[in-house]
Amino acid sequence: xxxxxxxxxxxxxxxxxxxxxxxxxxxxxxxxxxxxxxxxxxxxxxxxxxxxxxxxxxxxxxxxxxxxxxxxxxxxxxxxxxxxxxxxxxxxxxxxxxxxxxxxxxxxxxxxxxxxxxxxxxxxxxxxxxxxxxxxxxxxxxxxxxxxxxxxxxxxxxxxxxxxxxxxxxxxxxxxxxxxxxxxxxxxxxxxxxxxxxxxxxxxxxxxxxxxxxxxxxxxxxxxxxxxxxxxxxxxxxxxxxxxxxxxxxxxxxxxxxxxxxxxxxxxxxxxxxxxxxxxxxxxxxxxxxxxxxxxxxxxxxxxxxxxxxxxxxxxxxxxxxxxxxxxxxxxxxxxxxxxxxxxxxxxxxxxxxxxxxxxxxxxxxxxxxxxxxxxxxxxxxxxxxxxxxxxxxxxxxxxxxxxxxxxxxxxxxxxxxxxxxxxxxxxxxxxxxxxxxxxxxxxxxxxxxxxxxxxxxxxxxxxxxxxxxxxxxxxxxxxxxxxxxxxxxxxxxxxxxxxxxxxxxxxxxxxxxxxxxxxxxxxxxxxxxxxxxxxxxxxxxxxxxxxxxxxxxxxxxxxxxxxxxxxxxxxxxxxxxxxxxxxxxxxxxxxxxxxxxxxxxxxxxxxxxxxxxxxxxxxxxxxxxxxxxxxxxxxxxxxxxxxxxxxxxxxxxxxxxxxxxxxxxxxxxxxxxxxxxxxxxxxxxxxxxxxxxxxxxxxxxxxxxxxxxxxxxxxxxxxxxxxxxxxxxxxxxxxxxxxxxxxxxxxxxxxxxxxxxxxxxxxxxxxxxxxxxxxxxxxxxxxxxxxxxxxxxxxxxxxxxxxxxxxxx
RNA sequence: GCUGGUGUGGCGAAAUGGCAGACGCACAAGACUCAAAAUCUUGCGAGGGCAACUUCAUGUGGGUUCGACUCCCACCACCAGCACCA
Numbered sequence: 001x002x003x004x005x006x007x008x009x010x011x012x013x014x015x016x017x018x019x020x021x022x023x024x025x026x027x028x029x030x031x032x033x034x035x036x037x038x039x040x041x042x043x044x045x046x047x048x049x050x051x052x053x054x055x056x057x058x059x060x061x062x063x064x065x066x067x068x069x070x071x072x073x074x075x076x077x078x079x080x081x082x083x084x085x086x087x088x089x090x091x092x093x094x095x096x097x098x099x100x101x102x103x104x105x106x107x108x109x110x111x112x113x114x115x116x117x118x119x120x121x122x123x124x125x126x127x128x129x130x131x132x133x134x135x136x137x138x139x140x141x142x143x144x145x146x147x148x149x150x151x152x153x154x155x156x157x158x159x160x161x162x163x164x165x166x167x168x169x170x171x172x173x174x175x176x177x178x179x180x181x182x183x184x185x186x187x188x189x190x191x192x193x194x195x196x197x198x199x200x201x202x203x204x205x206x207x208x209x210x211x212x213x214x215x216x217x218x219x220x221x222x223x224x225x226x227x228x229x230x231x232x233x234x235x236x237x238x239x240x241x242x243x244x245x246x247x248x249x250x251x252x253x254x255x256x257x258x259x260x261x262x263x264x265x266x267x268x269x270x271x272x273x274x275x276x277x278x279x280x281x282x283x284x285x286x287x288x289x290x291x292x293x294x295x296x297x298x299x300x301x302x303x304x305x306x307x308x309x310x311x312x313x314x315x316x317x318x319x320x321x322x323x324x325x326x327x328x329x330x331x332x333x334x335x336x337x338x339x340x341x342x343x344x345x346x347x348x349x350x351x352x353x354x355x356x357x358x359x360x361x362x363x364x365x366x367x368x369x370x371x372x373x374x375x376x377x378x379x380x381x382x383x384x385x386x387x388x389x390x391x392x393x394x395x396x397x398x399x400x401x402x403x404x405x406x407x408x409x410x411x412x413x414x415x416x417x418x419x420x421x422x423x424x425x426x427x428x429x430x431x432x433x434x435x436x437x438x439x440x441x442x443x444x445x446x447x448x449x450x451x452x453x454x455x456x457x458x459x460x461x462x463x464x465x466x467x468x469x470x471x472x473x474x475x476x477x478x479x480x481x482x483x484x485x486x487x488x489x490x491x492x493x494x495x496x497x498x499x500x501x502x503x504x505x506x507x508x509x510x511x512x513x514x515x516x517x518x519x520x521x522x523x524x525x526x527x528x529x530x531x532x533x534x535x536x537x538x539x540x541x542x543x544x545x546x547x548x549x550x551x552x553x554x555x556x557x558x559x560x561x562x563x564x565x566x567x568x569x570x571x572x573x574x575x576x577x578x579x580x581x582x583x584x585x586x587x588x589x590x591x592x593x594x595x596x597x598x599x600x601x602x603x604x605x606x607x608x609x610x611x612x613x614x615x616x617x618x619x620x621x622x623x624x625x626x627x628x629x630x631x632x633x634x635x636x637x638x639x640x641x642x643x644x645x646x647x648x649x650x651x652x653x654x655x656x657x658x659x660x661x662x663x664x665x666x667x668x669x670x671x672x673x674x675x676x677x678x679x680x681x682x683x684x685x686x687x688x689x690x691x692x693x694x695x696x697x698x699x700x701x702x703x704x705x706x707x708x709x710x711x712x713x714x715x716x717x718x719x720x721x722x723x724x725x726x727x728x729x730x731x732x733x734x735x736x737x738x739x740x741x742x743x744x745x746x747x748x749x750x751x752x753x754x755x756x757x758x759x760x761x762x763x764x765x766x767x768x769x770x771x772x773x774x775x776x777x778x779x780x781x782x783x784x785x786x787x788x789x790x791x792x793x794x795x796x797x798x799x800x801x802x803x804x805x806x807x808x809x810x
Numbered sequence: 811g812c813u814g815g816u817g818u819g820g821c822g823a824a825a826u827g828g829c830a831g832a833c834g835c836a837c838a839a840g841a842c843u844c845a846a847a848a849u850c851u852u853g854c855g856a857g858g859g860c861a862a863c864u865u866c867a868u869g870u871g872g873g874u875u876c877g878a879c880u881c882c883c884a885c886c887a888c889c890a891g892c893a894c895c896a
Contacts, residue, residue, distance in 0.1 A: 677833035
């Protein structure tokens with residue numbers, strides 16, 4: 001019999017679980033399913049850090065409870081194994097990404113097992129393996145066939161250091177997400193996924209999801225839906241028009257010029273001879289601006305006049321056409337109508353270049369100062385005078401529509417997802433270019449397009465695959481003539497946008513997944529991961545899932561029903577943990593010293609899971625002591641001999657039911673810290689009971705067995721040992737989670753407070769559940785209260801059941 | 811700038827509009843001990859009082875309410891997301 005916790009126990013039970021396949025996932029189980037998923041990680045060379053333990057051990061505690069509650073819990077683990085770091089490491093050291101990744105995965109698996117989590121490793125996936133990326137390529141082909149993947153020449157974000165193109169999401173703020181180099185602009189022919197086609201659905205779908213509001217907002221903002229109008233300005237001498245997007249069509253009568261983005265295709269066409277030089281100079285200037293410089297709001301306005309004029313759709317007056325970098329080519333139509341009186345940017349621009357400012361909106365007091373950007377009433381607008389801005393918006397669009405010069409429209413901030421990467425370590429894009437047939441998708445039966453091993457992976461702006469002859473040269477699937485392969489690889493976010501489906505059927509070589517299985521186990525019931533993926537992975541995965549749904553491969557609308565973000569554990573200095581700051585913490589030191597269960601429990605107790613906070617190991621010793629306390633409680637019980645004494649201890653009963661209730665609901669809400677607090681209280685209650693001269697064996701046994709079960713999600717190895725020592729049937733994780741009786745969570749009597757004018761004056765003990773009228777009577781008959789009420793008039797009495805009585809008196 | 815979130819003891823943190831600070835850490839005193847460790851007990855927001863007790867306290871200032879950490883308004887600080895998005 002052993003009730004003591006030490007590290008040797010960890011090993012013993014991990015082996016037991018493995019040998020007995022305790023956590024084997026049974027696809028055919030009749031139990032209700034529960035898909036618990038934590039974002040998989042990138043296989044890094046260093047040992048598991050604190051963050052891994054934090055991310056994975058606590059959701060595992062949650063999963064263990066679910067399992068004991070009778071759910072068929074599916075909690076898989078795998079690796080997001082393609083990506084830049086392995087390739088950069090290869091460039092530095094010469095070690096092939098495939099080899100370093102394999103080695104890292106091996107180390108990480110070893111370490112992850114130390115967590116003592118309930119993963120069934122038969123369902124492990126590695127995104128760099130052929131059996132996985134074959135299907136990543138397959139997904140690309142399905143999107144291509146359905147018109148959701150296309151190629152276009154586009155200005156792209158290019159990181160000079162990583163030598164690759166980045167998605168907008170990976171280049172926000174004008175910096176490379178990975179190395180923080182300034183992002184450059186280049187024009188390249190790239191592959192895109194048409195995520196914009198799903199923009200509306202991606203907003204709509206959020207409504208029914210149990211996600212943090214913050215995350216929904218990030219996605220909504222990122223998609224940036226905006227309703228407004230398109231308005232056409234005819235060009236004087238050309239058979240062309242400038243279409244602008246505006247949300248303030250009510251200010252149309254105040255337009256004094258039109259501005260195009262410097263990259264707008266019309267610019268070259270309309271620029272006059274006289275202005276050619278100036279416009280070219282300005283365009284040149286813009287291409288050399290970094291993203292940061294260009295998007296800085298404090299920057300003074302710059303621009304150039306094209307010499308051309310456009311025709312105002314209503315007044316038919318000529319307005320000058322300018323170009324300026326404050327207009328962005330990729331948003332709206334890449335052209336705006338300028339209303340300097342009612343837009344700050346236009347106002348600044350007009351001031352700088354001495355352009356006309358015409359006020360058309362004013363406020364109620366008719367004393368608006370320019371630029372006036374609020375709502376108001378129209379003036380100087382002919383027919384539309386005196387309308388409110390709201391009325392004018394409707395009326396003007398109506399009129400424009402009659403003239404066929406405008407209409408209501410919606411735009412999005414979201415851009416299509418650029419998925420081409422000029423790198424080696426990723427899934428090759430399954431496309432072949434043939435001189436005769438053009439772009440030809442690889443035949444599905446020829447998948448995977450294998451990533452060759454022997455390449456020179458030094459980056460130089462082109463994919464290393466472009467220099468690999470055996471890869472590059474192939475034959476056209478259509479005409480059989482020599483052709484070449486696409487040499488770019490897929491963004492790793494493509495790999496991670498569908499892994500939750502593959503987990504369910506990881507070794508299927510006929511199809512990416514069996515729909516019968518995914519229909520049964522999707523959606524993910526609880527998805528746990530960092531908030532930093534809100535505008536990237538979580539958006540991409542939702543898009544891919546919806547696209548797959550529309551092609552009939554999956555059945556539901558959303559992949560992740562409920563989402564929890566773990567907070568970040570910072571370094572003890574309050575900074576993000578990073579090697580360069582030297583504030584990283586390795587879990588190993590603690591695990592080796594105290595054992596994994598002590599460490600797990602400390603993580604659970606020390607921080608709020610959704611908030612995290614600066615790391616501190618104050619208190620880990622206390623948890624270690626808490627384990628000794630637990631040990632004594634079990635030992636005390638083990639030494640107790642069954643006897644005839646069978647009196648039920650009310651206090652212990654209540655304590656037990658209360659604890660079951662609190663621990664259950666707290667774990668459900670991912671409030672592990674308070675769950676542990678309740679278990680500490682329960683420990684004290686058990687200790688107290690065990691000091692009694694006579695103890696009811698049956699009652700104590702029930703209390704003790706439930707105690708072990710409640711502790712087991714947090715201390716799985718230890719409680720497994722205790723369970724065995726108690727002579728119970730293994731495994732504790734095959735037992736059912738304790739249930740509580742609501743009636744037994746409260747005692748017969750309860751202390752309530754009596755307040756006079758809101759200040760506590762007395763405390764009395766009354767029977768639980770007493771009617772409020774009775775409570776009032778008792779309160780008024782209390783001696784202290786009586787004395788305090790002498791000479792006062794009672795105006796009102798408020799009584800709250802089982803809580804308080806408040807007497808309002810003057 | 812816009813949009814959110816957060817703000818509670820020396821520290822980590824708790825509180826369906828109903829006893830603020832649960833549960834811990836640290837600290838202090840006591841018991842046990844030759845002593846220490848461990849363990850146990852007690853205290854622990856601030857001020858005043860020998861005490862019973864009392865006043866003030868959840869970023870600041872208002873408000874709603876019998877009653878506000880909690881709801882409303884304004885402001886301050888920090889954090890996050892977006893940012894010349896028409």
